[in-house]
Structure formats: C-alpha cells, structure tokens
Amino acid sequence: MLALSNVQAFYGNIQALKGISLEIKEKEIVSLIGSNGAGKTTILKAIAGLMKPRTGEITFQGKEITNKSASEIVKLGISLSPEGRQVFPRMTVLENLEMGAFTRNDKAELDESFERIYALFPRLYERKQQTAGTLSGGEQQMLAIGRALMSKPRLLLLDEPSLGLAPLLVETIFQLIKEINEQGTTILLIEQNARMALMIAHRCYVLETGKIVLADEAKTLLESDAVKKAYLGE
Structure with missing residues (x-):
C-alpha cells in the first residue's frame, strides 16, 4: 500500500533520515518506535507532504507521491493526526x-x-x-x-496519540485505534509508549538516529531482549 525507498531528509545541514526503506500493507497497524530525535515524526511529515525528502521515493498504492503537496496527498487517501x-x-x-x-x-x-x-x-x-x-x-x-x-483516509498517520494522557485514557485511545483498524483503515503509528504500540501493531520498525535498526512482527519484538532493555524499561 505504502512504500518508502531510500528516503533521506534534512533540516538544514542536519540529516534526519538516512536512507529509510519501509512498507505498509493494506489493513495493517505498523508502529515506529525509537527515542526522541530518531526521525519518527520526520517520516510522517515526509509521507504527509509536509516535508520534501532530498532523495528517495515514496509510493502510495503504486503512485509516486514524493513531491506532491499535502492537500493532494489528503485527496489520495492519507491523513495525519x-x-x-x-x-x-x-x-x-x-x-x-x-x-x-x-x-x-x-x-x-x-x-x-x-x-x-x-x-x-x-x-x-x-x-x-x-x-x-x-x-x-x-x-x-x-x-x-x-x-x-x-x-x-485509507491510511491514517498517528503521531504520539497517548502523549500527556492519564493511563486510563491511554488504554481507551489504543482500544479506539484497534477499532478504527478493524473497520478497515490502515494505520502507521508513532508512540513513545512502546509496549502499548507493540501490543496493538502487526509489525514494527525500530529507529535510531535516522536509520531503521530492527524490523519484525510486533509480537516478536515484544519478546526481544534488546527491545525490552532499550524501550520497555526491562
């Protein structure tokens, strides 16, 4: 449904994305996890047309959208929260x-x-x-x-939906995200609460300083010692 191929993006002279390649299939929930500054929000901005990659290609349903405007991208079926x-x-x-x-x-x-x-x-x-x-x-x-x-939208981009919310509300929001996905909307989710993100996602990409360092099924990463140590506080 959506694919990024070798996407590089910069803020001035600072390189935020260093050759990102990923894909999202129809009706999946895919999560991006990583520390602050890893490049997660920059990926969403590039997909949504709010930031133009310097190199690389973004395609949505077989059409290249790399240089399209944000309003054109919304019309094609991608929306950002x-x-x-x-x-x-x-x-x-x-x-x-x-x-x-x-x-x-x-x-x-x-x-x-x-x-x-x-x-x-x-x-x-x-x-x-x-x-x-x-x-x-x-x-x-x-x-x-x-x-x-x-x-x-056919693809919903969610950037930190649980940020600043009380734990009970966090659970409510994640339940609603699952429901939206079950109704047929594909979701790309950025979330600091890595455990919750991995619990509802089908697949996950782990970012560090603008690069993807791990990619797997969410349930596999939930059991990964490296992920537990770095992102789940274990």
Whole structure:
C-alpha cells in the first residue's frame, strides 16, 4: 500500500533520515518506535507532504507521491493526526471536524462520516458545540483523530496519540485505534509508549538516529531482549 525507498531528509545541514526503506500493507497497524530525535515524526511529515525528502521515493498504492503537496496527498487517501493534537482552539468540535473534511463535498457521505466519528467518540457528539480549546486533553486527542478520519483516509498517520494522557485514557485511545483498524483503515503509528504500540501493531520498525535498526512482527519484538532493555524499561 505504502512504500518508502531510500528516503533521506534534512533540516538544514542536519540529516534526519538516512536512507529509510519501509512498507505498509493494506489493513495493517505498523508502529515506529525509537527515542526522541530518531526521525519518527520526520517520516510522517515526509509521507504527509509536509516535508520534501532530498532523495528517495515514496509510493502510495503504486503512485509516486514524493513531491506532491499535502492537500493532494489528503485527496489520495492519507491523513495525519499530528503530535500535540493541534486542534483549532477557538472553533467548535463540529467546526474542527468539518475542517478535516475540506476535500469532500458529497453531503450523504459526509453525514455517514459524522455518524462514524460520533459512534467511535460519543464524547465528541456531546461536546460538538463546545470550543475545542475548552476540552480535556483526552477529548482533544479524540477530536484530532476524528478530524483526521473525516477525510475518509485509507491510511491514517498517528503521531504520539497517548502523549500527556492519564493511563486510563491511554488504554481507551489504543482500544479506539484497534477499532478504527478493524473497520478497515490502515494505520502507521508513532508512540513513545512502546509496549502499548507493540501490543496493538502487526509489525514494527525500530529507529535510531535516522536509520531503521530492527524490523519484525510486533509480537516478536515484544519478546526481544534488546527491545525490552532499550524501550520497555526491562
């Protein structure tokens, strides 16, 4: 479904990605784990069109998207829920969700999407006329994911969805991620909580300083001594 081939990316003279090659298959959850600064968010930015790789190729469903704009990439079926949620604080929940659907104009399909989001996140329905800035951290995270889903993506990019949330809410968010995947959406997940990420993912790539150092099925990496020591606090 998605493939990166030898992708290199820079911030000025600093090389953030050093020849990244990976693939995501239809209906998988694939997680990226690694310490801060390993290049995880840069990979998502490159896929989403928010950063142009200096070299390498990104393809989605057989089409090259390496140099396409972010809005073109959303139209092709890739959507990003960014780190830090980045909801529009002065707009209502409903208006935030509408912003996520800016590429769509079929009213019947839009109504279906609203129904799907409110079924996944009943709290958003209760708060739909409330301004996003007054929501709790967990509610804002639900809104960020819901907004990303409003473009009806085939591939959902999730950047640190559990960041700053209470443990009970973390479990809720991960359960919802599983549910979204079971409904047919492919997911690429970045998550500091490596254990939770490995528990719900099908496969995982481990990054260190812009390179992939391990790649395997998630359940295999969950049992790996090296991963346990470096990322699971064991």
